[in-house]
Structures are given as structure tokens and as C-alpha cells.
Amino acid sequence: MAFTRIELIFILGLSALLLRALPQLFLVGKNFPDTWDRLLRYLSYALLCGLISITLFMSGARFETQAAPYRGVALAVTIAIAYKTKSAVTGMLIGMMLVLIFAWVR
């Protein structure tokens, strides 16, 4: 069965909404046992870290060999500053400046 692009976008959006809404509708207010709460937290954080990694170091299916070391250093500095200052924005701004400096120097 052939679908038009609009129909495919509609189905895609519907599946995304289901994945977002089902836990909200059926698990709302439920306090999970501590061990499951931890698993959920670990899963969410691991997915975010994976997302950080592919956003910074990948371009489609290709590893950005040239830029990766610079971005890796900027990420490490961001983490160190954010940890020390307990401020994500400060860490991000300093990391961003570093990336800019690296881009100009390269």
C-alpha cells in the first residue's frame, strides 16, 4: 500500500505522540519502586549522552575525524566548568567560546 508524504508524516507524528503520551496517560502519579526509578533515570541519561555524542562527533554516518578532538576538548572543559560552578550555562558558554577559538585557529 503506497502512502503519500503527508500521510507518512501524519503516521510518524502519531507514533511519536503515542510514545510521548502513553506513559503520561497511564503511568501518571505512579511512584515506581526505587530500583525501577533508577533504571528509568539511567536509560534517559544514557540516551541523552548518546545524543550528545552523535551530535558532536558524527555527521550522518561519518565520524568527524578532524573536528572530533577539538570538540572533545571543548566538551571536557564544559563538563569541568559546569561541575565546578554547578552552572550548565557557564559551562556551555565557555565550551562554545573554546569551539569558536579552535575553529579560528584551525
Place this chain on the structure above:
Amino acid sequence: MSFAPRFRQGMKAAIPIWIAFVPSSIAWGIAAQAHGLTIGEIVLMSAWVYSGPAQFAVLVPLAEGKSAATVLIAGLLMNLRFLPMSTALAPFFRGVKRMPLLISSHVVSASSFIVPYLQFQKEREASAGLSVADVYGNLGFFVGVGATSFTVWVAGTTAGYGVALGFPPGFEEALKFILPGYFAGLLVSEMKGWTMPLICLASVIAAIPGALLNPGWGWLATAAAIAILGWSLEKWLSRA
């Protein structure tokens, strides 16, 4: 605190996300236009699917008329991450009616998950584990982050359709860093103990081979495997 002040609080917390969303959404608009999608399809996708990674992942198969299964499976796999995120947020909305929950759940994204989630965790710890009574306040904070970021995303997409990015290459590089840098900063500034940092470090490293093996879902699989492994190890060590 009721809905409105918490909504404003959420809006303020979302400002770095807006800044990060501007270049990404414009880039999406430009890429989608270059692949031949119409303005209607581009805006519909941003507003209805509202998932940057999934939108980029399905762009080529969608534009090239690949099979519906290819497009839908790629999109579904990229969106699977919403399931644990939405589940983790659910306990904080106890007592909220289903219709507001259904509507607000549309703006669950990586950004609109992590900012409220960390805020709610902090508030729960401050109240010594007692549940926060004003659940509509929690919803207000979440919607303040999510709905405003969503608006920026859709508006940026529309702008991207007509406007080509004129940033010099170095500046573009810095813009690309905003969102991952902000996520990393948020995660690390709230971390305690050893399990979480180890899981995060392992996920960052393993995502690369995962994505090289399969650009669509390889990194999702490695992240899930590492989280489950870390969780199982922690359980096993606590029993030993």
C-alpha cells in the same frame, strides 16, 4: 506555586534551549527544502513530529520515495527515546487531568525532558522526598519549557525554508555546540555517586561505534544496553 508563575519559571529555564533550537531548526528548514519538501510538509513535520533527530533521519528516505516501512521504522526507532523520558516525568504530574496531559505530552523532547526533570528532582530532594503538592505547578513549569521551545522550533523551521544560513563556518561550529554543551553541563552539575557518571561516559564513547554500525538506531541500542548493564551491576554489587 500555581500554573502561571511556574510557566514563567519554565520559560526562563528554556532560554538556552531556544538559542540552541534557532540554528538547528533553520538548518532543518534549509535541508528539507533542498530535498524537495514543500513548505506545508516541512512545517507539518516540525509541528506534528517535533523531533529533530527523527526529522533528519527520515528526510532522505522520505524525499527519495523509499518504502513506507523504511521511513516509519527509522522514525519510530529515533523516537523510542521518548518512552523512558515520558515515563520518568509521569510521577511528577499526579492528579493532573488526562486531557491537559495528552496535549502537553506532545512537547516532550530531550530538552523539555531534562530541564524539568532535574528541576523536579531537586525540588523533591529539597522537600525530603515528600511529593510536591501543586502538580499543576509542575505541569506549568514543564509546559513553560516545552511549549516555548516547540514554538521556537516551528518558527525556526519556517524561517529556514526561506533563509539560507549566512554564518561564517567557525560560528556555525559554535552554534552546533550549544545544545550538546548545555545537556552535558546540566547532567554533570546534578550528578551524584559513581554509577551515573560511568554510564554517561560509557554512553558517550559507545555511541560512536554504535552510530557507525547503524546510523539510525545503533547509538540508541548502545545507550540502552549500557544503562541496563550499569543498573544490573549496581543491583548486583549492592546485594554482594
